[in-house]
Amino acid sequence: MTKRKPYVKPMKATWWNNHPFYRMYMLREATVLPLILFTLFLTAGLASLVKGADSWEAWLIFMANPVVVAINIVALAGSLFHAHTFFGMMPQVMPIKIKGKTLDKKIIVLSQWAAVAIISLIVLIIV
Template identity: 70%
Template sequence: MSNRKPYVREVKRTWWKDHPFYRFYMLREATVLPLILFTLFLTIGLGALVKGPESWNTWLNFMANPIVIAINIVALLGSLLHAKTFFSMMPQVMPMRLNGKPIDAKVVVLAQWAAVAFISLVVLIIV
């Protein structure tokens, strides 16, 4: 048995700041924080809706707070960033074929955005 110590490379806590790819990755992953708050706000709103009109009005006043509005805007932007990165990655992860010929990646991405726009329009009409 050897008494030599194995080499252990020191890793700083800010290792991801040195490369643009990892900085973007960390930014994209950090967008989950406002999404968590948005989900929490909606869950509290559902509880307020069940409790009655007074509780519902209190929640509506809370949602009108400029800080909450800013958090919701950041959550929306984070969701759009996630959608963009996911949609652009999908043709590479799951190449699609039609009659044995590969479908262009741009067509797949545009079809996904069209589906998002259609579903959003349907939700806007219903609500």
């Protein structure tokens, strides 16, 4: 047995910047950061709702802060980007066959966006 160490190719922390696929992957995964903040804001809103009217009013004032509004807009954009990439790979991950023929990828993606639009409309009507 030899005491030589095997060669390990040095890898920089920004290795993913060299290839567009990995850049897009990292961007998609980074969309979780503003969504975490959005979720924490909503959780704080629920907690303030339980505490009473004064706490609720304070939370509403907090949510009107321009920084919080900007974070929520970034979270919305991130979730839409995440949905776009997820819906785009859906036909490859789970192809749908009807009578032995594979359904067109565009139909699958568009039907998912239609479902999002319908559910969003229902939520808007209810609220």
